[in-house]
Each structure stands twice: as structure tokens, then as C-alpha cells.
Amino acid sequence: MTPNLHLWLIPALPLIGAAVNGLLGKRFSRQTVVAVALLFSGAAFAMALWIASQFSSLQAPVIETLAAWLHAGDFQADFAFYLDQLSLVMLLVVTGVGFLIHIYSVGYMWEEGGFYRFFAYLNLFMFFMLTLVLASNYLLMFVGWEGVGLASYLLVGFWFTKDSAASAGKKAFIVNRIGDFGFLIALFLMIQHFGSLNFVEVSQHVTPMGAEIGGAGLLTAIGLLLMVGAAGKSAQIPLYVWLPDAMEGPTPVSALIHAATMVTAGVYMVSRSHVIFERAPMALTVVAIIGTLTALFAATIGMCQTDIKKVLAYSTVSQLGYMFIACGVGAFSAGIFHLMTHAFFKGLLFLAAGSVIHAVGGEQDMRRMGGLRTKIPWTFWTMTAGTFAIAGFPPLAGFFSKDAILWQAYSSPYGNWVYWAIGVFTAFITSFYMFRQWFLTFFGEYRGEDANHSQQPRAGAPAPHGHGGVHESPAVMLAPLVILALLSVCGGWIGSERFDKFLSPVFHAEVTAGSTTGATAPAEPRNENSSETLFTGISVSAALLGFLLAWRLYHRRPELPQKIAGSLGGFYEAVLNKYWVDEIYATVFVKPLIDGSTKLLWHGVDRDVIDATLDNSAEGAREVSDAVRHMQSGNIRSYAGWVAAGAAAVIFYMVWTGSR
Amino acid sequence: MVPISYYLILSGILFACGVTGFLIKRNIITIFMSIELMLNGVNLSFVAFAAEWKMLSGQIFVFFVMVVAAAETAVGLAIIIAVFRTRETLNVDQVNLLKL
Numbered sequence: 001m002t003p004n005l006h007l008w009l010i011p012a013l014p015l016i017g018a019a020v021n022g023l024l025g026k027r028f029s030r031q032t033v034v035a036v037a038l039l040f041s042g043a044a045f046a047m048a049l050w051i052a053s054q055f056s057s058l059q060a061p062v063i064e065t066l067a068a069w070l071h072a073g074d075f076q077a078d079f080a081f082y083l084d085q086l087s088l089v090m091l092l093v094v095t096g097v098g099f100l101i102h103i104y105s106v107g108y109m110w111e112e113g114g115f116y117r118f119f120a121y122l123n124l125f126m127f128f129m130l131t132l133v134l135a136s137n138y139l140l141m142f143v144g145w146e147g148v149g150l151a152s153y154l155l156v157g158f159w160f161t162k163d164s165a166a167s168a169g170k171k172a173f174i175v176n177r178i179g180d181f182g183f184l185i186a187l188f189l190m191i192q193h194f195g196s197l198n199f200v201e202v203s204q205h206v207t208p209m210g211a212e213i214g215g216a217g218l219l220t221a222i223g224l225l226l227m228v229g230a231a232g233k234s235a236q237i238p239l240y241v242w243l244p245d246a247m248e249g250p251t252p253v254s255a256l257i258h259a260a261t262m263v264t265a266g267v268y269m270v271s272r273s274h275v276i277f278e279r280a281p282m283a284l285t286v287v288a289i290i291g292t293l294t295a296l297f298a299a300t301i302g303m304c305q306t307d308i309k310k311v312l313a314y315s316t317v318s319q320l321g322y323m324f325i326a327c328g329v330g331a332f333s334a335g336i337f338h339l340m341t342h343a344f345f346k347g348l349l350f351l352a353a354g355s356v357i358h359a360v361g362g363e364q365d366m367r368r369m370g371g372l373r374t375k376i377p378w379t380f381w382t383m384t385a386g387t388f389a390i391a392g393f394p395p396l397a398g399f400f401s402k403d404a405i406l407w408q409a410y411s412s413p414y415g416n417w418v419y420w421a422i423g424v425f426t427a428f429i430t431s432f433y434m435f436r437q438w439f440l441t442f443f444g445e446y447r448g449e450d451a452n453h454s455q456q457p458r459a460g461a462p463a464p465h466g467h468g469g470v471h472e473s474p475a476v477m478l479a480p481l482v483i484l485a486l487l488s489v490c491g492g493w494i495g496s497e498r499f500d501k502f503l504s505p506v507f508h509a510e511v512t513a514g515s516t517t518g519a520t521a522p523a524e525p526r527n528e529n530s531s532e533t534l535f536t537g538i539s540v541s542a543a544l545l546g547f548l549l550a551w552r553l554y555h556r557r558p559e560l561p562q563k564i565a566g567s568l569g570g571f572y573e574a575v576l577n578k579y580w581v582d583e584i585y586a587t588v589f590v591k592p593l594i595d596g597s598t599k600l601l602w603h604g605v606d607r608d609v610i611d612a613t614l615d616n617s618a619e620g621a622r623e624v625s626d627a628v629r630h631m632q633s634g635n636i637r638s639y640a641g642w643v644a645a646g647a648a649a650v651i652f653y654m655v656w657t658g659s660r
Numbered sequence: 661m662v663p664i665s666y667y668l669i670l671s672g673i674l675f676a677c678g679v680t681g682f683l684i685k686r687n688i689i690t691i692f693m694s695i696e697l698m699l700n701g702v703n704l705s706f707v708a709f710a711a712e713w714k715m716l717s718g719q720i721f722v723f724f725v726m727v728v729a730a731a732e733t734a735v736g737l738a739i740i741i742a743v744f745r746t747r748e749t750l751n752v753d754q755v756n757l758l759k760l
Contacts, residue, residue, distance in 0.1 A: 634756035636691075640682050 005051055005058075007081040007134060008066045010091065013044045014126035021123065025116025034106050037119035041102045041126055045095040051083070052092060060084045060505060063136055063200070070139070074195050082136030082199055086506045089336060090133035090268055093343045097260045098126050100480035104351050105252040107477035108358060118158060118250065125151035129261050133268060138187050138197040141269070145183065145233065148262045149176045155257060156249040168248040175242040179232015183269075186225035193218055203275045211279045219276050223283030226273055227290070234266030234320045237294045241582055243317055247309040251354030254309060259316045259350050260343040267323040267339050271332040274507055278330060284414055288328025292422050295321030297579070299429040303436070304576045307364045308353045311437050315390065316346055318430060322405050325423060329415045331408035332507050333500040338401035344491045345389035345398055348484035352383035355473040355481065356441060360448055366437060371446040375470045378478045380442050382485040387438045389488040391431035392543040399540070400492030402427060406539050407532055420535075424542050431546025439554040446470070667708035674701030688740050688750045692733070699729050 017040025025033050061084035070077045083091075102122060109118050128147025135141040149172075157169030190197055194205040212220050230236070235243035246258050257263070270277060270287065277284050295318045302314035319342050326335030357364055359376045373380045389396035392403070406427070410420035448470075472478070553561050565572045574580070631642065678698030685691050703722045710718030743755060 636752045636755070637683055637686075644679055644683065 005054070005062060005064065005083070007051075007062070007064045007083055008079075010044050010047050010051075010095070011127050011130035011134060013040045013047070014123040014130065016040055018120045018123035018127060021116050022120035025120055028116060030110065030115055033116045033119055037123055038099075038102055038106070040123060041095070041099050044126065044130065045099040048091045048095040052088060055088055058083075061200075065136075075191060075197075077137050077139040077197055079140065080136040080198075081134040083134065084506050085503045086268070086271060086336065087133050089340060089503070091130070093340050094126070094129050094133060094261050097343050097347050097484070098122075098129070098256055100483055101252050101256040101260070101347065101351065104255075104354070104477050104480040105250075107474045108252050108354055109250060112250070114158065118155075121151055121154045121158070122253075122256070125155065125257060125262070129265075132265055136199060138190065138199070138202070141272075142183065142187065145229075145265060145269075146180065148257070148265065149173060149180070149233070152176075152246070152253075152257050152262055155253040156246045158249055158253065162248070165248040168242075168245040172242040172246050175239050176232045179229045179239055182225040182228025182232070184229075186222045186229065189218065189222050189225070199272065206275045206279060209279055211281060213281060216280075216282050220280040220283045223273070223277050223280040224286060226269060226276070227283065227287050230266030230270050230324075231290060232266075233269075234263050234324070235294075235317045236266070236290050236320065236324060237297060240294060240298065240317045241585060244310055244313040244578075247307070247313050251309065251350060251357060254313070255347045255350030255354070258313065260347040263316060263320060264323070264339045264343065267320065267327060267335055270324070270327045271336055271507075274327075274330075274332050277327070281414065284328050284330060286328075287324050288409075288414065288416075288419055291321045291324025291326075291328050292419050293321070294318065295325065295426045296422050296429075297321075299426045299433065300575055301578050302433040303429060304572070305433075306367050308356065308366050308369070308437065308441065309350070309364055311366075311433060312346070312349055312353055315349075315430065315434065316342075318426060319346065319390070322402065322423065322426075325409050325419055326405040329409050329412040329419065331405065331412050333503040334401065334404040334408050334496060336503060337494075337496050337499045338405055341389070341397035341401040341488070341491050344484055345386045345396075345488040348382060348386040348481065348488050349390065351477070351481055351484065352379050352386060355379040355477055356383070358473050358477070359470050361470075363448055366440040368448040369441045369446070370444040370448075371442070372470060373442040375446075376472045378472055378481065382478075382481040383442070384438070385485040385488050387434045389492075391434050391546060392427055392539060393547075394540060395489075395493070397488050397490070397492035399543075400494075400496055403536050403539055404496035407535055410535065411532075424539055427539055428542040428546045431543040432550050433546075435547050435550030436554050439550055443555055444558065664708055664712045668705055671701045671705040671708065674698075674704060677701075686751050686753055688743065688752055688755075691752065692736055692740070695736075696729060696733070699725055 017036055020036050020040075021028070021033055025036075028036070061082055063080060063082050065078050065080040067079045068076075069079050102119070105118065105122065109115055112118065125148060128144045128151055130144070132141055132144025132148060135144060153169045153173040156172050157166045159165045160169075187197060190202060194202050196202060196205070206219065209219065228239075232239045243258055243263065247254055249258070277287065298314045298317035298321060302311050302318060305311045305314060319338070323335040323338050323342070326332065326338060356369065356372065356376065356379055359372065359379065360369060363369065385396070389398040392399045394400075406420055406423045409415050409423050410417055553564070577583075631638075633639075675698050678694045678696075678701060681694030681697065682691055685694065703725055706718040706722045706725075710716065710722075740750070744750060747755060749755070
């Protein structure tokens with residue numbers, strides 16, 4: 001008998017924080033708001049740590065039903081929480097990174113208006129995200145899924161008076177709706193065919209089913225639809241367009257929601273549905289192809305971005321692509337491993353970028369930075385850790401997880417050398433653009449204007465510390481940076497094999513003889529140590545190559561990139577303009593939709609049919625009444641005349657019909 | 661015996677006189693009298709049929725009509741007096757407050 005863990009408290013705590021700050025925060029001082037927000041998010045983190053410490057003694061998975069929710073016939077969905085190795089990892093990542101980012105936000109947002117609102121939203125996000133990862137059925141997961149979308153919308157549009165922020169929020173929300181449509185249809189299919197949405201019951205239904213080799217059946221359909229949902233939430237092709245725009249939100253939000261946690265929900269969902277995907281090879285292939293293409297595509301766009309946050313945004317899209325490669329080759333634990341390390345180093349990179357932006361007074365264009373290394377040493381060193389980690393230099397976190405993915409992409413039964421080759425090439429590009437950013441930001445000469453004049457006008461209120469020049473961020477912002485930097489360095493030392501073993505009860509337990517080999521176990525016979533070392537060497541040299549190229553182009557010969565860009569011509573144009581994807585979407589989908597709604601639905605149907613019917617019948621009634629009201633003359637003799645005429649007409653009719 | 665058609669023709673003439681008077685006269689009293697004339701035209705046809713077919717119901721109906729006509733006359737005259745008191749006229753063309 002497992003002890004009652006009160007799992008429901010974990011999501012409930014941030015919800016209380018959100019409610020307190022959201023409803024009463026307007027009257028609170030900033031200190032009180034911070035105290036409430038940190039208390040409740042910190043309590044959730046502490047709770048997660050406590051559960052982690054108890055975990056080894058638990059009989060995983062732990063299912064805790066809080067209350068009945070929907071009971072309709074045989075269908076049943078409860079407010080129930082599900083704790084296994086996978087949700088534990090997600091729990092720790094979400095609460096841990098979330099808590100650190102809460103702390104960071106205190107420093108970053110201190111001068112901003114709507115301070116309490118920001119923390120209420122942040123806590124609300126934590127609530128939904130924790131609901132998502134702890135849910136024991138797809139429906140409750142969907143609640144969290146939609147909730148994080150809402151929180152994301154609110155936070156992207158946090159500076160709602162800025163038009164670009166408001167429309168970025170809307171874009172994020174609408175693009176996500178397209179993905180949610182797929183997710184929802186997948187849920188309907190599950191209800192129809194399995195009669196349940198509980199993870200356990202769905203898994204019991206699916207497990208005896210054979211793999212749909214060489215054809216597409218129910219499981220493939222469910223898998224593909226789930227992938228549509230995941231592509232929306234996790235910003236994969238073709239639904240990735242919202243994520244770069246979402247950088248309009250405050251930087252801590254970009255770090256928490258659009259890098260570390262929410263966007264990984266798709267990866268989590270796909271991993272959670274691994275029983276389905278493992279039996280639908282075609283769906284897996286689609287997942288892997290989407291992941292591969294996204295990784296490459298977004299990385300190339302990242303090369304040409306000049307906004308420090310946009311680079312990181314495209315980098316996030318690209319790294320999420322890696323996670324989907326891992327899922328697509330059935331190496332779910334490698335994907336989750338990369339999810340975890342990515343949460344560390346990408347959270348770190350975003351926070352450090354926020355610190356840089358803070359230091360130079362709101363400037364986000366890297367072309368107007370440079371030489372910041374000595375001015376903001378803490379930010380520099382932590383960002384260095386993050387940059388080397390994402391580039392995949394050993395022994396930092398990114399190296400281990402990326403290497404695990406690349407190795408699985410080649411060696412797993414679903415793997416293919418094409419995935420691997422593109423993955424390595426992407427690793428090279430990743431390393432290049434990250435070091436490009438690093439060199440542009442921290443090395444060379446400071447290219448910004450005189451910092452006295454570049455004071456950030458956004459806040460309105462003058463900065464309390466009245467800084468003149470480039471300055472280091474306060475300790476409250478640096479502490480999370482340092483912790484995340486340590487995690488980025490050490491986070492990978494767990495090793496993908498140990499991580500895989502930890503997650504194996506989730507991913508390997510139910511695979512039966514009826515199915516294909518299912519997910520790969522790293523300890524399986526294909527453990528060719530020498531070739532694995534070779535692959536590691538190749539990916540590390542790709543990272544090194546990216547570093548050297550960036551060093552040569554952006555440090556040694558800063559005039560070279562212009563020339564190369566000029567010689568590349570059309571391709572450079574395409575990459576610089578993000579392959580015109582936004583424009584293509586605008587022409588192909590948005591404009592026809594708006595035109596169709598305006599001309600056909602609004603003008604054609606609503607105005608000319610529905611409104612016209614109503615208007616014309618009213619007008620007709622008015623005209624008829626206008627004509628008829630003159631009978632109401634008030635003259636008794638005219639009334640009598642009408643009566644007589646009517647009576648005569650009736651008699652005439654009766655006589656006429658009677659005579660026939 | 662006088663054939664029934666004579667009675668009916670007389671009844672029709674009486675009724676037509678009543679209708680014509682109702683439509684063309686302006687004095688309320690005259691209009692009222694025209695109404696009575698119409699009622700009596702109808703009464704005549706009732707009794708004519710009752711005599712023709714030896715059925716009592718037609719004659720009973722005439723009594724009812726007379727009672728109602730008497731009641732109506734009482735109410736109608738009261739209204740006429742009330743109208744005359746407030747408007748000091750008996751011309752119906754000037755009693756047209758309901759006109760739009």
C-alpha cells in the first residue's frame with residue numbers, strides 16, 4: 001500500500017498563488033506579490049523534491065483519484081493524477097526550472113507595470129503545466145494542455161498595449177488551435193474505440209494489438225492526429241510559426257514557457273502515448289521526418305537572425321525537432337533526456353539573454369552589442385556554459401543528450417542514416433549560430449549607442465538604480481543563472497543509459513511479443529561500442545567545426561559574413577526572410593480565409609441573406625401596414641361600409657358556390 | 661295565403677333600407693334607428709319561415725332578438741347621451757377620436 005502522496009497539492013499550490021495574486025495582488029506591495037508567488041511555486045518544487053526522495057520506495061505508477069469528473073455510460077474521466085518515472089522527471093523539470101525562473105523574474109520585472117499580473121499568470125501557468133504532466137487521463141491532460149496555451153497567450157501578450165505583442169499572443173493561440181483540433185480528434189477516436197482515456201486502460205487496449213506494419217490503421221490515425229497536436233504545441237513544421245513571434249513576451253516567459261516547459265509538452269505527450277506510436281511505424285516515421293526537417297529548417301533560419309531572442313527561439317524549434325527525431329525512432333527516453341537538458345541550457349540561455357538585454361537597456365539586436373564580456377562577467381560565463389552545452393561540447397549536458405539522440409537515430413530499429421546525417425549537420429549549424437551569437441554579443445567592440453541614451457523606454461518609470469552604462473544584473477537574477485549553468489554543465493552526467501534505465505518501466509514494460517521490438521533498449525545486442533565512439537567523435541567535431549567557423553567569421557574577420565552573404569544571393573535572402581513561410585501562410589491560408597469570411601460569409605451570407613431576410617420582411621410589413629392603416633379612419637360609416645361590403649362578399653360567395 | 665317570397669322581399673327591402681340609412685346618415689339617432697330597422701327586417705324573415713314550416717323556434721328567436729335589441733337600445737342611448745354631453749354634437753363624422 002503506497003502512502004497518500006497528495007499529488008493534487010502540487011498543481012493546487014501554484015493555483016492558490018495565482019488566485020491570491022490575481023485577485024488581491026493589485027493592493028499588495030511588490031514584496032508581498034513576490035512572497036506569495038515564490039512561496040507557492042517554491043512549495044510545489046519542495047513537494048516535487050519530497051516525492052522524488054520517496055520515489056524509490058513507491059510502487060510506480062502511483063494513481064491518485066481526487067474526485068469524479070465525468071461519468072457518462074461506460075466512459076469515465078476523473079480528476080486523477082498519475083505518477084511514474086516519466087511524470088516525475090517532468091515534475092522536477094517544471095517545478096525546478098519554473099521556480100528558478102520565478103526568482104529571476106523578480107529582478108527582471110521589478111520595474112515593469114502589472115507586476116502582480118505577471119506573477120499571477122506565471123503561477124497559473126505552473127498550475128496548468130503540472131496538471132498536464134500529472135494527469136492520469138488524456139482528458140485531464142487536455143485541460144492542462146489548453147490551460148498552458150491560455151497562460152502562454154496571456155504572457156506573450158503581457159505588454160498588451162504594444163500591438164505586436166497582442167497580435168503575437170493571438171497568433172500563438174490560433175496556431176495552437178489547429179494542433180488542438182488534431183489532438184481532440186485523436187481523443188474522440190480513443191473514446192470510440194477504447195472507451196476510455198485513462199493512460200492505463202488505453203495502454204491495456206493497445207498492448208494486445210499488433211503493429212500496423214505496411215499499412216495504416218486506427219493506431220496510425222491516432223498517432224498522426226496526436227502528432228498534429230504535438231506539432232502545434234511544440235512548434236514543429238508546419239505549425240512552428242507562432243514560437244518566434246512569441247518572443248514578444250517578457251524574457252522570463254520565453255525561458256519558462258517557450259523554451260523549457262510548455263513547448264516540450266508535445267514531446268511529453270508523444271512519449272506518454274508511446275504504446276500507440278510503437279505499434280504504428282508509419283506514424284513514427286512521420287514524427288521522425290517532421291522532427292528532422294524542423295531541426296534543420298529552424299537551425300538554418302537561426303543562422304541569419306539578428307535579434308538575440310529570435311536566435312534562441314529558432315534554436316528552440318530546432319532542438320524540439322531533435323526531441324521528435326528521438327521519439328520518431330522510438331527512443332523516447334533519449335527524447336525526454338534531451339527535453340530535460342534542453343530545459344536547463346535553453347532556460348539558462350534565455351535568462352542570460354534577458355540579462356544581456358537588461359544590461360544594455362532593452363536592446364535586442366546583436367549587431368548593436370559586442371564586447372560585453374568584461375562588463376557583465378557573470379552573464380558572460382553562465383551564457384558561455386549554456387552555449388557550449390547546446391553546441392554539444394563534452395562533457396556538458398547537451399553533448400550527452402544530443403549524442404544519445406544521434407546514436408539512436410542511426411542505430412535504433414526505426415533509425416536511418418539520413419536522420420543521423422541531417423542531425424549531425426544540424427548540430428554543426430546549431431554550434432555555428434550559437435557561437436555567432438556568443439561572439440557578436442560578448443566579443444569585439446561595443447557597437448551600441450551611448451548607453452546613457454539607450455535607456456529602455458518601455459518601463460515608463462525610471463530605473464531605481466539609475467544606471468548609466470552597461471551594468472551587471474542584480475543578484476536575484478544571477479543566482480538562477482548560476483544554478484542553471486551548473487545544471488547545464490552537470491545535468492548530462494547522469495548519462496543517457498542510466499536515464500534510460502530509470503525510465504524503462506515506462507517505456508519498455510508493456511511491449512509484448514505481439515508487437516514489434518518496440519522501443520530500443522540501449523543494452524540490446526547492437527551495442528557496437530567502437531562505432532558509437534566514432535559517431536560521438538563525428539558529432540563533437542561537427543560542434544567544433546561550427547565553433548571554428550563562427551570564430552573565423554565573427555571574431556577574426558567580421559567583414560567576411562557580409563561578403564559571403566552577398567555571394568550566396570538568393571539562398572541568403574530566403575533564409576534571412578525565414579523562407580517567407582509567414583508570407584506564404586498569409587497568402588495561402590490567412591488571406592483567403594479573411595477574404596472568404598468577409599466577402600462570402602459576411603457580405604454574402606450574413607448581410608445579403610440573413611440580414612436581408614429580416615430587413616426586407618420588416619420593411620414589407622411596414623409597407624403593408626402603411627397601406628392598410630388608412631382603413632382605420634375613425635369614421636363609423638366607413639367601418640360600417642366595410643362590414644356591409646364584407647357581408648355582401650360572404651353572401652355572394654355562398655350563393656355562388658351553392659348554385660354550382 | 662300570402663306566399664313566403666313576399667315576406668322575404670319585404671324583409672330584404674327593410675334590411676336594405678336599414679343598411680342604406682346606416683351608411684348615409686350622420687345623425688347618431690338616425691343611425692340607431694337604422695340598426696333597429698335592420699333587426700326588424702331580419703325578424704320578419706324569421707317569423708315568415710316559422711309560419712311557413714310551422715316551427716316555433718323561429719318565433720322564439722325573434723323574442724330573443726327583441727330582448728337584445730331592447731337592451732342594446734338602452735345601452736346605446738346612454739352612450740349617445742354621454743357622447744352628446746362631452747362633444748355637444750350628434751354628428752358621427754365629428755366623433756372620430758380613434759382616427760389615426
